[in-house]
Structures are given as C-alpha cells and as structure tokens.
Amino acid sequence: MHMFFWWDYKITDFLFHGLTTTSVGSLFGVCIVVSAMSFLFEVLRYFQAKHRQKELMLRSQQIRTICPTETSTLLTENSQSATRPHIKITRIDRTFLFGTEISLWFSLQNLGYILMLSVMGYNGWxxxxxxxxxxxxxxxxxxxxxxxxxxxxxIIRDTWCMQKCGEPENYPTSRDGESTPALESSAASRSALDCHEVVTASIHAECHTST
Incomplete structure (x- = not known):
C-alpha cells in the first residue's frame, strides 16, 4: 500500500483481489468507472432530496386537513360540499416511503465508502x-x-406558520413585543400540540439533513 500519491498506470488489487491494471487503457477504464461512481453519488443525493420533498408534501397536506387555517375553515363552512375526506398516509404509503428512503441511504453509504477506498489507494489518476x-x-x-x-x-415553514392551531399553548412564538394569543379551548390545545409535535419533528429532520 502506497502512503503517498503516485502516478503509475499499474495498480495491484484495486478494491478486489486480482483486479489489476497493467496498461494505460485498463487504468483509463478504472478512472472512467470511478468518475461514473462519483457522478452517481451526486445523482443519488438529488433523488434523496426529491424523495424527502414528496414525503413532506404528503405530510403537509395531511396536516392541513387535520388543522385547517381560518380562511379554509370559513370557505368550507360557507360551501355546500363541506365533506372533504382527510388525507391519510396508509401503511402501503409508509412502507413505500420508508423502503425508498432506506434504499437511497444504503446506496449512498456504500457508494461513498467505495469511493473513499478507491481514493485511499493514493493513485493520483x-x-x-x-x-x-x-x-x-x-x-x-x-x-x-x-x-x-x-x-x-x-414547505415546513408554510405548514407551521399558516395553521390555525399551529401555535400550542406556552410555546414561545412571540416577537417584537407581541404576545401569543391564548387558545380557545382545551380541545384546540390538544390539537395544536399534536400539530406542533408532527411539524417540529419534520423541521428537525429536514433542516439537520439540509445542513
């Protein structure tokens, strides 16, 4: 194992035993494969973010049906068709979302380790x-x-800030000297706390991942 960067085209046992480059052409092929894996890593990161957005949008729609805003509540009360069903995340949806998330995470982790081991061969090319x-x-x-x-x-910000029950009791949301209005009833308080827990968990998961 070389502990310094070197520029020869002969690589012995690259990642696997017996995988050896003996010519410039074979080294070029290895470099193409490594470059493609590095490109694929960025592609998977993009698809992971897209998958997270799909899950957030689904949960946002669910929260908006459970905790409608004041405007949407008035429109619903004044309309004749006020029986819109709640959006539910079924077990199949959860299984699909979780399975896709695990698959993307597994692919990213393994691809990252393979790239790390490839570079640790200290070959400059x-x-x-x-x-x-x-x-x-x-x-x-x-x-x-x-x-x-x-x-x-x-999406997280809009789901949190625009909900009628989005400010639970005793939650420090006042700013510039404004006081947080009290909730109307204990039932509204329980609903607000439920919404607060769901959205707060989403905020921590998304913003920590984004950074």
Whole structure:
C-alpha cells in the first residue's frame, strides 16, 4: 500500500483481489468507472432530496386537513360540499416511503465508502477522476439540490406558520413585543400540540439533513 500519491498506470488489487491494471487503457477504464461512481453519488443525493420533498408534501397536506387555517375553515363552512375526506398516509404509503428512503441511504453509504477506498489507494489518476466526476455531478445537480432543500424548508415553514392551531399553548412564538394569543379551548390545545409535535419533528429532520 502506497502512503503517498503516485502516478503509475499499474495498480495491484484495486478494491478486489486480482483486479489489476497493467496498461494505460485498463487504468483509463478504472478512472472512467470511478468518475461514473462519483457522478452517481451526486445523482443519488438529488433523488434523496426529491424523495424527502414528496414525503413532506404528503405530510403537509395531511396536516392541513387535520388543522385547517381560518380562511379554509370559513370557505368550507360557507360551501355546500363541506365533506372533504382527510388525507391519510396508509401503511402501503409508509412502507413505500420508508423502503425508498432506506434504499437511497444504503446506496449512498456504500457508494461513498467505495469511493473513499478507491481514493485511499493514493493513485493520483484515480483521485483526479473521482474529483472530476463529483464536480460534473455537482455542476449538473448542485443548484437543483439546493433549490429542493430550500423548497423543503419552505414547505415546513408554510405548514407551521399558516395553521390555525399551529401555535400550542406556552410555546414561545412571540416577537417584537407581541404576545401569543391564548387558545380557545382545551380541545384546540390538544390539537395544536399534536400539530406542533408532527411539524417540529419534520423541521428537525429536514433542516439537520439540509445542513
């Protein structure tokens, strides 16, 4: 194992026993594979953010039906068709969302470790190929990735701030000298606390992941 960067085209036992490069062409093929894996890593990060957005939108719709805003409540009361069913996340939905999330996490973790082991061979050409592949992937998906993360935080913010029952009792939301209005009843308080727990958990999960 070389403990310094070297630039020869001969690599012995690259990642697997017996996988050896003996020519410039074989080294070029290894570099292409490493570059593709680095590019794929950025692609998976993008799809992970898209999947998280889908889950947040579904939960946001569910929360809005459970805790409607004042405007939506008045419109519903004045309309003749006031029997809109609640959006429920079924067990199948939960299984699909969780399975997709685990699959993306598993793929990202393993691909990251493989890339790390590839670079730890200290071959300069492999390092350059990994950097180039990741750079191209970030150039293509980086802006969209950040945009989706901002949209996810916006979904959480809108779901939290626009709910009639979105401010639970004794929750410190006052600012600039304004006081938090008291809730009307204990039932509203319980509903607000339920909404607060769901949205707060989403806020911590999303913003910690985004950073």
């Amino acid at each position: 492999v390092l350059i190929s990994a950097v180039v592949g990741g750079g191209v992937g970030y150039f293509v998906f980086g802006q969209m990735f950040m945009k989706i993360n901002l949209q996810n935080c916006q």
